[in-house]
Amino acid sequence: MKRDEKPSLMRGSHIVAEAAVRAGCRYYFGYPITPQNELPEYMSRRLPEVGGTFVQAESEIASINMVIGASMAGARVMTSSSSPGISLKQEGISYLGGLELPAVIVNMMRGGPGLGNIAPSQSDYFQATRGGGHGDYRTIVLAPASGQELCDLTYRAFDLADHYRNPVLILADGMMGQMMEPVRFPVLRDVQKLPKKPWTITGAKGRKSHFIRSLILDPGQMEEHNWKLIRKYEQITDQEVQYETFKTEDAKLVIVAFGTAARIAKAAVKRARAEGLPVGLLRPITLWPYPKKALRELSKHAKHFFVFELNAGQMVEDVQLALKGDADVFFYGRPGGVVPNPAEIARIISRQFFQKEIV
Amino acid sequence: MLIKTVFAGFGGQGVLSMGYVLAYAAMIEGLQVTYLPSYGAEVRGGTANCTVAVSNEEIASPIASTPDNVVVMNNPSLEKFQHQILTGGVMFLNSNLVEQRPVRGDIIVREIPCNDLAHTLGSDQSANMVMLGGFIQQTSLVRLESIQSAISDVFKEKKKAKEMNLKALNVGYDYMKNREENA
Amino acid sequence: MKKVFSRPKLLKPNPFHYCPGCGHSLLHRVVAEVIEEMEADEIAIGIPPAGCAVLAYNYFDVDMGEAAHGRGAALATGVKRVLPDHLVFTYQGDGDIAAIGTAETVHAANRGEKITCIFVNNAVYGMTGGQMAPTTILGQPTTTSPGGRTGNRDGFPLNLSEMLAVTRGSAYIERTSVTTPAGIRATKKAVRKAFEIQLQGLGFTLVEVLSPCPTNLKMSPADACKWVDTEMVNFFPLGVIKDITAPQENHDAH
Incomplete structure (x- = not known):
């Protein structure tokens, strides 16, 4: 992977944001919550420079549903939040799982339960690794431990999400988000050269119309869909485990x-x-x-x-x-x-x- | 080697830029480095601090419960950090603004009249870089040239601020050097 | 023999699952005809809701992406921001748009998102079986407002369209009905106008359509239409609520 020649000294939230841009993310939808406000702030400046779009939504619920829309339309898209905000996003994350839509979600964890505090914490492990919302689904969960890893795992998260058509969660904490470390970014990716997504809804031009739905009323079909998801999760389990x-x-x-x-x-x-x-x-x-x-x-x-x-x-x-x-x-x-x-x-x-x- | 330094003062005194420039210089030297600013509700009261850890091996925690060095730019910071500093650690204080002196006898204290020195340059807001110059002269945590390169990089889009900061850095550095030679 | 009436090209040949006398079938036809007449089938993207129209993707032969209950306007925002030249519309019931999705709708309107919401108001929750809607009128009995809705106990019917009209981002909002041939023609005109204003990039557009639900009103289809025309309109008067493209004097009237 080709990288910048010189390292940059940046805080974790900025590293995640820049790595996402380098990976081809052009859409960000979010809502402020400490300790990750630097991430949407960075995106609001950075995305317009690369022809992207930043929207500050009215809530975490709205922002995750905007993510769903952008993902359906084929974009590389991200949202971020911290623990209480991630709880609000669970509805949308369950839909992303059921709809098999790629998206990257960042959780800079803070202390809980409830409002808790803004200090670093790892108490959303259960929520992250068990799906988090309703239904039989999983999100891929990546846990960076350094500035460079925040960069590299965020960059990789977009490929994983697209490859498996599955939401990917970056699980870091308030300290990782605030701390600065030197990082060498991969060079900016050409968005035009990203793999095509034939399943998206982009208007039925020169092809039959598509629909993307998560309502499957027939129990037999619903079961089939769930087994299909489970087979995908088994494949991910076989191929994507990473540890040091x-x-x-x-x-x-x-x-x-x-x-x-x-x-x-x-x-x-x-x-x-x-x-x-x-x-x-x-x-x-x-x-x-x-x-x-x-x-x-x-x-x-x-x-x-x-x-x-x-x-x-x-x-x-x-x-x-x-x-x-x-x-x-x-x-x-x-x-x-x-x-x-x-x-x-x-x-x-x-x-x-x-x-x-x-x- | 793992050295942790806390920079503390009022918001607007440039304590975060002091830490950032030091961390940047450490990065230039290829050292391992972390920079952790205080954040959230903690900074709303007007005080600001950051912790810079410099090491030649992986740094576990960017937090310093017992820092090796503390740079104190105002009175509240003295009270907050004087009991955290390591035995044998060094406290740098801006003698123009810090009225009290630490009660501990097991730490080294270095006083720098940052505001007076900055004033002679005609730039009161450069007191932070005067302090950083003195700090580097005493600790040799990174080379003076690395700090100078860091300032040139960090302020590359603000030419005037860059020049002034480099001057202030040298003034602080020379002040501590002269004191050492005359002692 | 000359063919004078046929299925719109953009409705798939699937029989509707809607109850006899339901307004959804009529409105589906109206929307499909407008898209066809505008030759917008290649750029149209529909966002069906949770509710009776949850299966709308079985009928509309354009690209569709299903939203969670109430989140249509947020999802449409995501789609439209990625595909700004497309015709993006949500199709939502009263519970979806005016209860659980109020926040998403108000803020999409306030941001001036270039989308169109087709808002089907039938004053009752259809799919879940006749519970009180945000638009259930005073005195109207439902399974969760026994004896009829009272303001004190249940709160008042919500005039969402009027609320949205005061946001600076909304461009066109009209309320029509599909209870009479004239109403259907007015609805078609309103949908077309909303779509055109959307494609001109002037702001948020919405058409609220009063629609009969004979099953949950426990009336015959004819009586349900009559109830909409005589009772419901007292709370939800028909007409243009906001139109920034209208000549100034008309605009002042509202």
Whole structure:
């Protein structure tokens, strides 16, 4: 992939916005909510420069439905919000799933439930990975852990969305959205050269008329549609799982963490390693599909898994499901918006080794 | 090596640009760097701060619960950050605007009359770059030339501001250098 | 033999699922005829609603994309922003446009989205089985306003079209009915005008069509038409509500 020669120093929300533009996104519909306001602000300036359109909608519900319209018309389109706003968008996300429409949705998570606060959090894991709205559907969920990854995963999200005709969720948090890191962007993509979408509604010119609907009254047809979706999800699960491992080869204890928590966990692993403790990190990059096979593989030599999240324990359930009771799973979380430092996590690692007499 | 610095002051004092220029210079040097501004309701009261982490390896958290350096441009920032700074850490304070002095004896304090020095240049709003010049002279976190390139890049569309900021940077740098030599 | 009447080209040869005497069938025909007469079939995109017209895509032979309940105007906004030269219309019932989708509709009108809403007002929820609509008139009984709607208990009928007329982005709003041949002709004229104004890019357009629902009014089709013409019009008077293309003196009258 060809990239800019010089790095840029930008905040996470701006990185996501610029990466979307580079990927060919020309339409953005959204509604302000902290801590991601910099994203729509950036788009309102940037999209007109590339012939795109920005609309500040009257609500999150309206904006996700504008996304549906633009996607039906064949455009690469994005919306973004933070936790309470993402709850409002769930209606539309369910329709995107059922209608098999590509779209990219960004959630810069904040503390909850309810209005909560604007501090970084990972408490929307369940909502993101279980579909979120009503019905049997899944969204692809990508969890970046750095500025460069915010860029690369956003860029890739548009290809994934188009390829599978499925909504893709970028799941980051308030800290990732506000933090600046150097990033090297891929060069601007030629929108004219993007793969054509024959299923869109663009006017019945020189072809029969199309319709796109999610109402399927006949139970037999509805079932068929759902099985078709499930087969698609199985294909995604087979082909799109992404994760990073760090010092897991000889690890007796493996930390499992994503996004911001994984950054802290990695530094904690380095500290623990310096003390001679055989500890490693598995960082899921796709939260759905989840790297279950990788976890099972690790459980052949690691019998202790330590799940660290900025919530009260959500992803830990996927780890337990993956390991099927074959290993001990321990959870530690900070659910209020506090981001602990690596020393805190390193202490817990040491304590685990001592208490459980690992090694 | 991992060094975290907090820049704090009133909104409008340019504390965010100080941090941004430092982070940009670190990027030019190919170092790992993060910049985290305070955001949301926290900044509505008129105070602003940001944290810059510079390292030669991956940075875990851009947050500094115990910063190595704190740059203090006003009184409220002194009160807020003097108890967070690491033992042996350095506090830089703008002696023209900060009336109190830290109560802790386990930290190093460096005073710079940023407003007076900026005033001699005829540019009161450049106090932040005077501070940054002094900060760099003391910490050597990045090279002076890198900061100069950073300023040239960041302010490339505002020629006057660029020139003034470069001047102010040098004034702050020289001020701390002279003090060191005369000490 | 000379053929004097036929199915419009843009209606698919599927039998309507609508109840006998329902206004939807008439209005479908009117909209299809207008698109055909304007030769706009290649640029027309319809947005059917949730409600009785949820299956409209089975009848209209133009591109169609189904919206969630109430979200037609938002979805149409997305389509139109991507395809600004196309003829984009929503087809929505009273519950869809004037209850659950009020916000989306008001703001699409206020942004001056170049779309047309075909708003079918039959004063009752048809598909869900006769519950109170935002446009149910005072005194009218429904399954959720037993004994007849009262303002105190149930709130008042909502005049959405008049509300939309005060937004700066709306260009043309007219209320017609499909209860008489003259009403059908007026409806056709209004739909055509709305589509033309949309394509001229002048702003948001809407045609509200009073329509009989004999099933849920529990009346014969003839009585349901009569009820619309004598009772419903007292709350929803027919006529042009806003037309920025009209000569100034007519415009002032409203």
